[in-house]
Amino acid sequence: MTKDLSLIFENKPQQWGMRGDPYLWKEMQDAFQGESLDINPRDLAGKICEFYEQAVGKPLTYYTNEYVERYAHGGMSSGYVSGEFWICSGIPLLLDNLRKIQSGYPVVTLCGSTRFKTEFMEAQKRLTLDGYIVISVGLFGHSGDQEVWDGMDEGTLSRTKQMLDDMHKRKIDMADEIFVINVGGYIGDSTRSEIEYAKKHGKVVRYLEG
Numbered sequence: 001m002t003k004d005l006s007l008i009f010e011n012k013p014q015q016w017g018m019r020g021d022p023y024l025w026k027e028m029q030d031a032f033q034g035e036s037l038d039i040n041p042r043d044l045a046g047k048i049c050e051f052y053e054q055a056v057g058k059p060l061t062y063y064t065n066e067y068v069e070r071y072a073h074g075g076m077s078s079g080y081v082s083g084e085f086w087i088c089s090g091i092p093l094l095l096d097n098l099r100k101i102q103s104g105y106p107v108v109t110l111c112g113s114t115r116f117k118t119e120f121m122e123a124q125k126r127l128t129l130d131g132y133i134v135i136s137v138g139l140f141g142h143s144g145d146q147e148v149w150d151g152m153d154e155g156t157l158s159r160t161k162q163m164l165d166d167m168h169k170r171k172i173d174m175a176d177e178i179f180v181i182n183v184g185g186y187i188g189d190s191t192r193s194e195i196e197y198a199k200k201h202g203k204v205v206r207y208l209e210g
Contacts, residue, residue, distance in 0.1 A: 005035040005044075008097040009091055010201070017085025019078045020071035025090070035103060041095045052081075062087050100133070107133045109171045111194045112138040112181030112208075119181050123208060127148055127179065137173045138164070146183045148168055165190060177204035185209060187201070 009029035016022055028051050039047070051072045052060045056068055064083045070078030100107060108118055108127055117140045124134045152160065172178055180191065187195070198205055 001093050003037060005032040005037055005039065005055070007037065007059070007101060008032075008044075008076060008094050009095050011093070011170075013085075013089055013093055014170055015089075017082025017089070018074045018080040019073070020068055020081040021085055021090070023071040023073070024068070024081050037098070038050060039098070041098060042088075043090070044098055044129060045091055046088075048094060052086060056081060066177060084121055103133070105131060105133045105174045106177065107135065109135040109168075109175040109178045110137065110181060111168070111172075111191050111198075112183075113188050113191060116181045116183045117185050117210065118159060123179060123181060135175060138166065165193075168194060172198050172203060173201070175203060179207065180207045182207050182209050 006029045009025060009032070012025070028048070031051060032047075056066045058064070060067055061083050061114050065077075065080045066083070067079050068081060069079060071081065094106075110123060112120065114120075114137055120136060120140070124136055127134050161171065168169060172194060178194065182191075195205055
């Protein structure tokens with residue numbers, strides 16, 4: 001993927017404001033293709049607000065939800081974009097994405113079974129010393145953090161595991177590549193889905209073994 005200003009849109013919000021916001025996001029990403037990443041945050045914020053006004057037809061303000069017909073594709077809030085979303089979530093996320101990219105350090109997300117805690121920690125140390133910003137798992141549910149599941153009923157356990165899986169894909173969104181901890185060649189179903197997700201989104205995939 002070419003590293004231009006459109007790259008800051010690759011890490012998307014976990015939750016949108018209204019149904020029109022993803023379409024404005026994509027339209028803005030397409031418009032910023034080919035533009036330099038060498039921009040300061042204040043100028044970027046101004047550029048986003050300027051594009052918002054051109055696209056929506058009104059200035060960006062906190063308390064307004066504006067309707068844009070070309071963003072209407074069905075659903076309760078179809079076609080509407082949320083000023084609150086862009087001010088509180090969208091623009092701050094884009095500025096943070098810019099900061100990460102401009103840091104000059106590649107970002108890698110570790111993937112693999114949490115039974116390999118020792119290997120995760122070793123990879124984290126080595127990659128950090130190699131100049132990577134390392135994103136790892138939040139807990140090791142199969143090797144040391146089993147108590148997090150204690151007392152959970154089946155429904156809560158299922159929702160929690162689903163949340164953790166989704167969170168890890170958001171971590172992949174933030175990375176330039178993933179590093180798979182495949183000790184003995186082992187890759188479970190969850191890790192396999194993360195690899196497929198990473199490839200689909202143009203991430204480099206590297207492996208501990210093989």
